[in-house]
Amino acid sequence: MGNTSNDSKKAAASAAESPAYTVHESVIISLARKAVEGIPGFVRFSGSSIVSDLADLVGGKRRFDKSIVVTENGADVSLEILIVAAYGSKFSEVAAAIQKAVYHQIVDFTGLNIKTIDVIVTDTEDAPKKDESADEDVVEPEIVQ
Amino acid sequence: MSNTHQPARPAAEPVSTVPGAYEVDGAAVGSIRILDGAISTIVKRTVLGIEGIARLSGSSLIDDFADLVRSKRIQDRSIQIEHKDQDIAVTVAVNPYFGYKFPVLIERIQRSVAEAVFDMTGIKVSSVIVDIKGIEERPSDDETGTAEAKDSE
Numbered sequence: 001m002g003n004t005s006n007d008s009k010k011a012a013a014s015a016a017e018s019p020a021y022t023v024h025e026s027v028i029i030s031l032a033r034k035a036v037e038g039i040p041g042f043v044r045f046s047g048s049s050i051v052s053d054l055a056d057l058v059g060g061k062r063r064f065d066k067s068i069v070v071t072e073n074g075a076d077v078s079l080e081i082l083i084v085a086a087y088g089s090k091f092s093e094v095a096a097a098i099q100k101a102v103y104h105q106i107v108d109f110t111g112l113n114i115k116t117i118d119v120i121v122t123d124t125e126d127a128p129k130k131d132e133s134a135d136e137d138v139v140e141p142e143i144v145q
Numbered sequence: 146m147s148n149t150h151q152p153a154r155p156a157a158e159p160v161s162t163v164p165g166a167y168e169v170d171g172a173a174v175g176s177i178r179i180l181d182g183a184i185s186t187i188v189k190r191t192v193l194g195i196e197g198i199a200r201l202s203g204s205s206l207i208d209d210f211a212d213l214v215r216s217k218r219i220q221d222r223s224i225q226i227e228h229k230d231q232d233i234a235v236t237v238a239v240n241p242y243f244g245y246k247f248p249v250l251i252e253r254i255q256r257s258v259a260e261a262v263f264d265m266t267g268i269k270v271s272s273v274i275v276d277i278k279g280i281e282e283r284p285s286d287d288e289t290g291t292a293e294a295k296d297s298e
Contacts, residue, residue, distance in 0.1 A: 079175075085183070087190065091266050092165035095177040099167035103174050117167075117175035120160070123183045124265065 023110050025070045032068050032079060035105035041094035046082035046122040076115045077106065083119065086127040095119035159228055163267045179266050185224040188237055191261040195253055197245035202238035202278035232271040235262070240279040251275045 036042055045067035069080040081098060085091045099117045106112055159181045166173035192198055201223035225236040235258060241250055255273040262270050 085265075087187070087265075089265065091179055091183070092163050092177050096165050096167040099174050099177075103167065103169065114174060118178065119166075119175065120178045120180060121183045121266075122180045124186045 023112060025072065028070045028072075028077060028079070028106060028110070028112075029068045031105050031109060032070075032081065032102045035101040036081065036083070036098050039094065039097050039101060041086045041089035041091075041127070042098065043084045043086050043125055043127050046084055046120075073115070075111075075113050077112045078115045078117075079106075080118045080120065082122050084123045084125055085121045087124045089127075091121045091124070095121060159226070161228065161231075161233065161266070161268050165267065179268065181226045184226055184233065184235075184262060184266060184268070187261050187265055188224050188226075188235055188258050191257045192237055192239060192254055195250070195257060197241050197250050198254075199240045199242050199281040199283075202240050202276070229271055232269045233262070234272045234274070235270055236274040236276060238276040238278045240281050241277065242281055242283045244283070247277060251277075 033045075036045075047066045067082040069082075071078040071080075079102065081102065083094075083098065085094045098119050102117050103114055107114055160178045161181075161184075163177050163179055166175055166177050168174065189201060192201065223238040227234040227236070237254065237258070239254070241247070254275050258273045259270040262268055
């Protein structure tokens with residue numbers, strides 16, 4: 001990713017008044033979701049706990065609606081992303097990495113103009129030990145409970 | 146099924162805005178906010194990790210259940226966070242085990258909480274008030290760990 005030139009961003013920005021195309025909110029959510037997953041220190045989206053994991057299992061599709069809020073105004077897009085960060089990570093670094101990834105994902109792939117990306121850390125918990133994301137270098141402190 | 150979960154962000158939950166947002170052309174692309182819920186989780190885990198602390202004050206049975214269903218309510222009852230400008234003041238209610246010196250425990254709680262919160266969030270903790278609400282017998286191997294709290298009042 002990231003091969004698209006920055007011109008697309010400028011083109012979309014100059015056409016902010018009357019965009020020649022529309023991108024559906026759910027597309028933006030999907031792009032943002034894709035960009036965020038796998039970022040070190042990111043555990044899950046807020047609200048996607050046991051209940052919605054179950055919803056996901058049985059084919060629920062609206063799982064991320066509450067944790068990624070998209071506000072569109074012409075070609076200007078504002079996002080609010082609610083996450084659970086890994087315990088022991090630096091939240092601001094995780095959040096900045098998310099902002100960076102989401103920003104480039106959306107700007108490069110949609111040409112839309114990003115107004116703001118707010119990241120809200122709602123909670124913290126241990127990052128799951130997944131084999132698929134081998135590049136996770138989150139420090140996991142021992143829990144004494 | 147899919148819409149059974151509640152809104153992820155309660156409207157009234159206090160929040161701290163922290164610096165360090167990703168910048169494009171020298172301008173931040175947005176804000177980074179940390180909800181108090183995340184801070185109390187840090188406080189909880191830090192305090193529970195300290196040798197000599199039995200648990201946060203409150204019913205252990207209900208606590209365990211609350212943990213299971215991921216309820217924040219019990220946690221919030223024993224951990225209070227007050228916002229003072231950019232800093233926060235934390236009050237935490239704990240039950241230590243018998244045999245630990247309170248001043249030592251308290252000093253350890255204060256230092257660890259302030260460090261852990263600052264490390265992860267970058268938020269300065271201006272004060273940590275430790276409220277010792279009860280004291281407990283350390284459950285030994287054979288005894289059933291009846292959480293018989295002797296109030297120190």
